[in-house]
Amino acid sequence: DPYYRFNDVMYRWISLDNWTYSRTFKTPFDVRKWQRINLVFEGVDTVAHILINNVTLGTTDNMFNRYSFDITSVIKEVNFVEVRFLSAISYAAEQSRCHTAYSIPPACPPPVQKGECHANFIRKEQCSFGWDWGPSFPTQGIWKDVRIEAYNYYHLIYFSLTPFFVKSTQQWSLEIESIFDVVSSKPIAGLVTVNIPKLQTQQTYNVKLQPGEGSIVLLVNINKSSTVEAWWPNGHGKQTGYNVTTTFIMEAGYKIEKISKAYFRTVELVQEPIPGSPGLSFYFRINGRPIFIKGSNWIPADSFQDRVTYDKLWLLLKSAADANMNALRVWGGGVYEQDDFYDICDELGIMIWQDFMFACALYPTDQNYLESVRAEVSHQVRRLKSHPSIILWSGNNENEAAIASDWFSIPHADREVYVKDYVLLYVKNIREIVLAEDKSRPFVASSPTNGVESVKEGWISQNPYDTHYGDTHFYDYSSDCWNWTVYPKTRFASEYGFQSWPSFSTLEKVSSTEDWSYTSNFSLHRQHHENGNDQMLQQIGYHFKLPQTTDPIKKFKDTIYLTQVMQAQCTKTETEFYRSSQSEIINGEGHTMGALYWQLNDIWQAPSWASLEYGGKWKLLHYFAQHFFAPLLPVAYEDKGVLCIYGVSDLHTDHELTLKVTVHSWSSLEPVCTLAKDSVTVRAQSAVPIYKESINDLLERCRNCTRKSCVVTFYLVGEGGLRSPTNHHFLSSLKDAVGLEKAQLSAAVSQQDDVYVFDLQTTAVAPFVTLDVGSIKGRFSDNGFLMIEKKKVVVFYPWEPTSAEELEKSLTLTSLMDV
Template sequence: MRLRLLLLLALCGAVPTAAARSLSLRGSWRIRSGNGSLELPGKVPGCVHSALFQRGLIQDPYYRFNDLKYRWISLDNWTYSKQFKIPFNISKWQKVNLIFEGVDTVAKILLNSVPIGKTDNMFKRYSFDITTVVRSVNSLELRFQSPVLYAAEQSKAHTSYRVPPACPPPAQKGQCHVNFIRKEQSSFSWDWGPSFPTQGIWKDVRIEAYNICHLNFFTFSPMYDNHTQGWNLEIESSFDVVSPKPISGQVIVAIPKLQTQQTYSLELQPGERIVELFVKINKNATVETWWPHGHGNQTGYNMTILFKLDGGLSIEKSAKVYFRTVELIEESIEGSQGLSFYFKINGLPIFLKGSNWIPADSFQDRVTSDLLRLLLQSAVDANMNTLRVWGGGIYEQDEFYGLCDELGIMVWQDFMFACALYPTDQGFLDSVRAEVTHQIRRLKSHPSIIVWGGNNENEAALMMNWFKINASELHTYVSDYVVLYVKNIRQIVLARDKTRPFIISSPTNGAKSVEEGWLSANPYDENFGDVHFYDYTNDCWNWKNFPKARFVSEYGYQSWPSFSTLEKVSSKKDWSYSSKFSLHRQHHADGNNEMLLQIGFHFKLPEGTDPLQTFKDTIYLTQVMQAQCVKIETEFYRRSRSEIVDGKGHTMGALYWQLNDIWQAPSWASLEYGGKWKMLHYFARHFFAPLLPVGFEDQDVLFIYGVSDLHSDCKAAVTVRVHTWSSLEPLCSAETQHFVMEAGRAVLLYKELVPVLLARCGNCTRQSCVVSFYLSTDSQESQLGSPTNHHFLSSLNETVGLQKAHITAIISQQGDTFVFDLETSAVAPFVWLDVGSVPGRFSDNGFLMTEKTRTILFYPWKPTSKSELEQAFHVTSLTDTY
């Protein structure tokens, strides 16, 4: 396996020089409907929906049934226009470009009534030469075409064969033919999101004027010399030379903290020119590597690149340099027929713990840097080290990847193709090639991105025949798949970024899929690659239902968001589980009933006489069920990292579906729309802990494994306690001898027959008792200890002695943090502390309270007060739903 090395720069802005002028066209524009009957001001970046809402012409698009009510917006053809003056003498500049970093999506562009170009890809950067058209005073128009109608036209024009799916499932209440437009695929609806196909200018737009020579962009690739054991860096710069004569000069590259400074001579011929530089990092300098969260620091180094060219032209860029290596290891495993599938960072095998990221809003102008930081910090606070940017959304904004670099979040970056087959006519392929080239150039500088993924689930869709393709026609679609993902996307990735691996799909069998001609007969083979796994009908407490796979990149269960979140977009008539609103908001077929089925396996469904309280109790139980299901499944994957059973195992990744929500609705997310933590997210903080005890049963034997993500061995002991449901005093407690917990492994620490354990503890049965356990270690690296875990010996609808708990809280303030001193009258499962819409999170929540008192902290995200918290505070535990 060849070592892939990465030396990366997070780019900052250029220093202004006299050789170029830039004019931002962000801010106020005019927006006009197709027939001219409606005209209003709008903001850029932005979209039509946001402009209509901001002017009070529509309600919140997320309110009740407005996703259907406002469908007319995406079916109209809107026009964006702007009058602007150039604040410098335009005649003194040799070249003037109009640059769009992102147009959503299909538009004809006119400057001073002259057509200058078209756009048809949301993910491309567009640059138009307007030198002969621009004046001192200008009018700019973007005439958008409805993305829904455009997609339908493109589909209709593709007459040689169908490219499924034509439309989403009815439960999604979406629009058709999204695979024919290079736009956020989930904007036409998904099983967790609404249909809001937006139109607008969603990223920066500006005028650039320059003389002599202009730096269009620069990007870079690392090189590692195995012979000298030294770091090198290849820098690629793109220039537009508008001088009729060659331009010469020098480039000075400096990384002061690494005692590295090199000067190069260059000569640029007229036209578009590429300059490649090869920088050797000083071997005497100590290079600190970038590490994922939980494994080390995110060290970076400041770097400057100065281009000093003829005529006094000076262009300077500043950057942040990161060092880290990535390898995807697919090799034979002793005792197994298959291959491993795991990542090494800086030579260390790392278990990828995390989730999947979807767009944070249907309207990207509402996704602020503060919101991104809140959501990504919440991932880190839950002990995650990885997010998969899923292929049906968007390539995220620059701030997202900058925050991932800073926080140590590894990113599995899909290209934007999901759950569909795609056309491969030349126009579509040309657009995709430009898209992929641009995104690699834009994103490859980030150390956080550790792998490129070709698509989401399209290998599985084709080979498991999701779209009912006749066997005689399969070869056509296989050929299209190879053309799009192998001969185009993969070819571009390999040519432009040799520093991180590329996998063709997810799930995929990896090297096995390649061997089978890029499509495996069974892409869900647990012996290879990664798998996605969903099962809503079998009991999620039975760990034997889960795949003992090499890597699990999607799995999960739905829940409803809290009432305080739903309340903002609903009315009183909507507040029941069977209401028209509840059915409308559920975009996964039969999802509401599947949640009730899973609840019914182990809990009592609410039977109260108050309809509103019954609705709130049901919401609470969906969150309990989701948290418990994902906990059991994730713990199974984490304890499977070091063992092979019947050829299966060595699991090295668990990314549950999904981290965040796009609106207020039932979904698989652990963070509600806006960032409020569900019970699952609090559970994730425990089940992703760096040092974790995992308990499970097999044939009446209780096993406890210790899972370590630490870099060094430590001595540990397990304390096992048994409580009766009827008493706050433990029935018995025992600590094992200390033993060595090996770094980066999962090992068996404790086993005992459950009947023997219960007999040893006295008057105890499965129905009357619960087991808890925790690890004690001597390691400085694990000084925070491990979370206390528990194992239910029976379903909680069968418990004996469980009493209704009366829980009180005294709230006090310590600095910016609030202290909740809790006291309970009885053992209380799944204690849920809620402060409504007050933004913030608790130190723990959803916990099993087996002690009389417990102190929990609340970390507010915005200023609040003790009185506001006291007024909003509500506590629920399981017996409150009886």
């Protein structure tokens, strides 16, 4: 296993070598019968010479491109095909050496990342040269389908469906674009029929294909008497799609029948003035409705893309939807994901913020490089633009900020060169192609950016992190994360987060006994973020006692547990701050309309910001996300000794609810006092203050309570079973809590249909109760919770066959007082 222990370093020699893939194959058809025969590579990673029968067909230099080589004149009955790869590391170094006019930083990643240099000189997955959460495995190979296509007259290459809503006529239309390779020497006429049975829509068109790259664009008006159901994000409606059959009958050549799905949705990125606030808004309107974006950031699910199967993608994306997410950002240092990824997002209602693959670096802009990028962008936009899930194209990750904040210490005299390159690459090339190919969704040049304000400032703003415009990325590991005042009251939080360690059961698979300590060589080796392990301990230390045990393995497991508790609690605090800021402007800041934490998934087994471990296991953060992204949620924070509770709602209608606030003593399972506030109005799709009381008054009202001896819980309840999750607010650090005792936790497991029920019991109030069943694949209905009643029922959803006995045998129950 390349992920075992230190194998990433041991196997470095593989990527320094050059590798050749070759094979002999028989042609399964009569080559004389076809006008054109192509050898098509959907993806080549990355730099290669391609030969057939010792004839060079061409070269490749871009992992994100599709390559098609004409082999009509060289193919025989029996053939020998070769793909001669060049080491990506050597190629990148050579490209950098040849770029003599000026340097293109950064040359190399920081040493802690154990990565390779000059990733920005090769059009390849940037994080495959190493990142602060992943290993360096600069692969070489054929990473997508390769096939032979033989045809006469014409051949369909790209096919896309784009919906438009015409406001003046209140009618949907569908733009169908087909791009062909036409090998006939003269134009070919014919008929195209489009049929959408469910929408009683059928139209036939006379068309003509021109020699070369012939394209046909058809505009289909949807029958006005049909009701079109729009595609909605998760939590806002259904993800209805309609089967469309498009039939091409041309006067020469064969009939083509294309069966595809059409989805109807509109997207706008709204950037307009806000009363009482300088700057502009930054939010998405889907089908005319403003939507608060809830979710995370997606990185490649594996260093070896062929291991990323449909099932793996489904598990990760379904876990995102199950945690009440409605969006993910496909981050610009990875890959444009495979078709399955976007198909699943279409199905689950997960909106995608799609970066182009440029991250944390400056990039060359010589002619060859730009041509390669132009082909890449054009291919990817044509391939992906039919997906309703994609709501935004974004030029790069953090490269505007890199220049604006001078990450690479560029002498002031040289700055203009880099600014010019930036505009040339992202604006004059990438943006131009995107706008020509896709008029149905917005484009921003970078993230973070000030949006239209950045454009006004020449595409690189003075401060891309300005809270009054666009989106922000925010990381702060040294401040106390429970202190909400450190977080930016931004328009849109597209990156923020905290690290934790993955479960022991996940690490166990790639480590040996001597590695099982927080300070082992292995633990240092896996941490690719400078001082990351210490930062986690420092953050834990603000509110929790560090593990007391002398047993080294228990100490390691306890530390892992605490990192996950800390990460979950920190990200909860920050996300709740963003959600509760959506409807207000305070000191000119607010109207936050998006929270995408960093990051959803892991590329290997290591400490990282992820909420899903490598293999899909939910960290405590992911269980917390299920609550902090709930459609209805009460959120509490303290301001100058006053407890404020907001009612946050993504629901489409206002609700009259009851707010129940309960104060519990750490030393008793009986509540100290309860308050029910009736007829609380929680407004549709907003965050409104619903309760205010000074902590002193609250403690006075609930006698025998101090900040250290009590905790507050609260939830919203309404008619027809409407109920929010129960939230809590700590009145002091838990290391200072008075009356907390070690609880005896027990669980009885039973099977019910295809799920398992855990009947939990506790003898005392227990914070952060965590159920872990080792490497049995599946997830719980809840985890990491505050247990304030004697009993609780938790359901386990298995992802593979298991049994009650097996679960009982593997179960460990941990709460805060066990460490």
